[in-house]
Amino acid sequence: MSTVLEFSDVDVLRGRKYLLKNINWSVQESDRWVVVGPNGAGKTTLLQLAAARMHPTKGQVDILDETMGKVDVFELRPRIGLSSAALNTLIPEFEKVINVVVTASYGVTGRWREEYDKMDLRRAYELLDEWGMGALMNRKYATLSEGERKRAQIARALMTDPELLLLDEPGAGLDLAGREDLVKKLSELAADEYAPTTIVVTHHLEEIPPGFTHALLIKEAEIVAAGPIKETLTEDNLSETFSRDLKVTEASGRYTAIAR
Numbered sequence: 222m223s224t225v226l227e228f229s230d231v232d233v234l235r236g237r238k239y240l241l242k243n244i245n246w247s248v249q250e251s252d253r254w255v256v257v258g259p260n261g262a263g264k265t266t267l268l269q270l271a272a273a274r275m276h277p278t279k280g281q282v283d284i285l286d287e288t289m290g291k292v293d294v295f296e297l298r299p300r301i302g303l304s305s306a307a308l309n310t311l312i313p314e315f316e317k318v319i320n321v322v323v324t325a326s327y328g329v330t331g332r333w334r335e336e337y338d339k340m341d342l343r344r345a346y347e348l349l350d351e352w353g354m355g356a357l358m359n360r361k362y363a364t365l366s367e368g369e370r371k372r373a374q375i376a377r378a379l380m381t382d383p384e385l386l387l388l389d390e391p392g393a394g395l396d397l398a399g400r401e402d403l404v405k406k407l408s409e410l411a412a413d414e415y416a417p418t419t420i421v422v423t424h425h426l427e428e429i430p431p432g433f434t435h436a437l438l439i440k441e442a443e444i445v446a447a448g449p450i451k452e453t454l455t456e457d458n459l460s461e462t463f464s465r466d467l468k469v470t471e472a473s474g475r476y477t478a479i480a481r
């Protein structure tokens with residue numbers, strides 16, 4: 222089993238504020254992680270480090286056997302699929318859905334004069350189709366609903382056949398049916414042994430796909446608990462993470478939490 226991510230004594234500081242503090246975290250190839258924590262806890266910062274989009278202020282981050290600071294990040298990034306809401310602001314207004322996906326192979330967000338070969342376009346279409354978006358491939362991305370955008374973003378993140386897939390709040394803004402569809406798809410992806418090592422960030426336990434193996438709980442820049450999902454998503458750990466006395470239930474791999 223090989224290690225995909227290794228964070229050793231990592232701090233991220235901006236001014237005097239710790240965005241992350243004393244983070245030690247190891248992710249193995251077959252793992253599927255959820256990162257759970259309240260607003261402002263440091264989840265996106267953690268994902269930005271894992272995506273080779275940010276350097277730690279202190280400590281070491283190893284990604285896919287490369288050490289940040291010693292590797293050309295432009296070679297590393299295509300090996301990592303990242304989906305986040307930040308993408309929405311980068312996509313040109315009239316961009317077609319198929320181009321949003323295919324441009325990932327060049328690491329850009331607007332199709333300009335690049336020539337894509339048929340194989341790339343075919344792969345982009347197949348990925349869109351797999352995520353239920355095939356019929357919308359020629360629509361303008363700007364006209365998609367939030368749920369459709371999320372699925373197009375995930376197809377884009379998978380375009381380069383990454384070894385590591387990072388999804389930042391893929392369920393945010395989805396209605397109940399949209400969330401359930403997404404959870405099912407992510408659960409299927411988790412069960413696929415050829416799927417990349419996957420890390421999903423969320424605020425909501427209801428969005429955790431069954432089959433995910435590990436959880437990291439984070440609060441105020443520090444890890445509260447991290448490890449196998451059942452041992453980690455306990456009432457005590459979650460109550461500590463969200464600073465509320467929570468009642469947590471689990472049935473068939475689906476979690477819910479309410480305040481007592």
Ligand SMILES: Nc1ncnc2c1ncn2[C@@H]1O[C@H](COP(=O)(O)OP(=O)(O)OP(=O)(O)O)[C@@H](O)[C@H]1O
Pocket residue numbers: 235236238239240258259260261262263264265266267424
């Ligand atoms: N450049 C910066 N300078 C100072 N503080 C920052 C900077 N960037 C982020 N922060 C702060 O760091 C904290 C962690 O931010 P981060 O986006 O990682 O949290 P998060 O857990 O993803 O939050 P959310 O769930 O609300 O998206 C927040 O309090 C944020 O305001």
